[in-house]
Amino acid sequence: MATTITGGSVPRPESVTAPLNAKAAERQELIERWAERHGVDVARRLAEAEDLADAVVAEITPxxxxxxxxxxxxxxxxxxxxxxxxxxxxxxxxxxxxxxxxxxxxxxxxxxxxxxxxxxxxxxxxxxxxxxxxxxxxxxxxxxxxxxxxxxxxxxxAGERRGRGQAVGADVDGLRAIARACPDTLTGERDKALILTGFRYASRSQDPAGLLTGDITLHPRGLLVDVLTGKTKHSVRTAKIPYDDDLAICPVRAWTAYRTRLVAERGEQWNDPTTPAFVGIDRWGHVTGGMGPDSVTRAVKRISMRAGVPMAWTGHSLRIGLASVARRVGRDSIAIADQGGWARHSRSMLGYMQREDGWDDNAAAGLT
Missing domain, CATH: 1.10.10 (Arc Repressor Mutant, subunit A)
Incomplete structure (x- = not known):
């Protein structure tokens, strides 16, 4: 890694021909203090460690x-x-x-x-x-x-309300409508698997886009989904998705049907664990590679509109939906947080739950 220390001496900032910006000048002054305190060789190693730290920060920033x-x-x-x-x-x-x-x-x-x-x-x-x-x-x-x-x-x-507001949350009725509306094609099988599995692990649009085939494995009780692309450490998790009693919206069966059809129609190479879990498919049925976050967002909106849900879903609707629906049926908030990759007292998760609690948990209810 390059540093400003060369040839056994520490150049003054004014000896550098290219002008240093304030941050670079501050780093140079720090290196000079290290050199005075520890010698040039140690200062060089400390400077290289600073470069490494900068590189690590850049690498881990989403x-x-x-x-x-x-x-x-x-x-x-x-x-x-x-x-x-x-x-x-x-x-x-x-x-x-x-x-x-x-x-x-x-x-x-x-x-x-x-x-x-x-x-x-x-x-x-x-x-x-x-x-x-x-x-x-x-x-x-x-x-x-x-x-x-x-x-x-x-x-x-002044009566101005700007912004789109919070996305509408997915719900079970919407899932059923989507399952019915998906055509009997590879695209239809992909759409159904994308929605039904994404709802069960509270996906953001970037989550299914980052999944590889090897990240989703069958288990006797359902699916194990290794979600590795969330924006916080709490989203690096293995979500457990059980079989659903309602066969029409069972995420495990939908995933299995989609992957079986993909391999049968497009080749054994899609069984490779390093291939994308969810593939892009053009209007002619050609597989175009892995889906990106934007294509997932567009797909969720298109799929929900095709099903005629009252308000079109967005890339965040599945995430909101899992939190709100699970809370409505009495699931523990810690279990919901763990499934969706939230911190256990996440304000955003509690906000999603509040949509369902506004009447049942209303402080003004049942007072007389």
Missing amino acids: DNTVDTYDKSWRVWTRFCAATGLPQLEGSRGALVAFVTWMLCEGQQNGKGYAPSSASTHLAAAVVGLRERGVAVSGDDQAEARTALEGLAVKLLQ
Whole structure:
């Protein structure tokens, strides 16, 4: 790994021809202190360890997190261009102006962002500033967030409701409608398996997209699904999916039928444990490789619309559905968390459950 220490001496920042940004200059000063304290050889090894640490952080950061940071930085740079403010300053006034601009006109079409989106962009822009060596105080960031929350209240008071709101949750009636609507084709078998298994382990759209054939194994009591692509450590888990008494929506039978048909029609190579568990299939029935998160999201919406569910499902509907339906039938919250890969007291999971508890657990019910 490359470091700035070469030839047994530590060059001063001004001796480097390429200008160093603030973060690189800070690293250089740290290396110089190590060299004074421990000698050049030890400083070199410590610098290499820093490089390794940076590489590990980059490797374990989920792709969707990187995409969010990149998108939010582009929003920040558009804001700076529109207002004439410097990109590498994160002052209190600049951050408050940023959230105000986002709510008023920040989108590329000139419309304002929803407060939830503006909140995401604010947090990610601060990360981007700090990565580029800009000091952003916690107090300044907190003041910008307070301004954002206050402005969001003003929007509500003015009758503006922005954002799509929470996705609709899948339910058992929807599962039955989908199972009936799936055609007797390889695509239909794939669709049915995708929905019925995804519902049982509370899948996000990226979860089935990341599964390999070897990640799903038959067990005498059902399926074992090794979910390895969630965004938190709690999602690295083995979900157990039992057989369902209702044969029409049994996820185990749906998975077996899909995989049997895939191998029979498209070849034995799809039995290889390293192949994608869920394959993309074009309109002519050709297998195009593994499904990506976006294609899973589109498939869930298309499948639900074909079945005529009252509100089209999204890539998050299966996840919401497992939490809410399981809670409604009396499943323990810890068991639900373990099955879906949530932390055991996850606020998002409890929020999904609240959809079902609003009447049965209503504090105003049964008082007289």
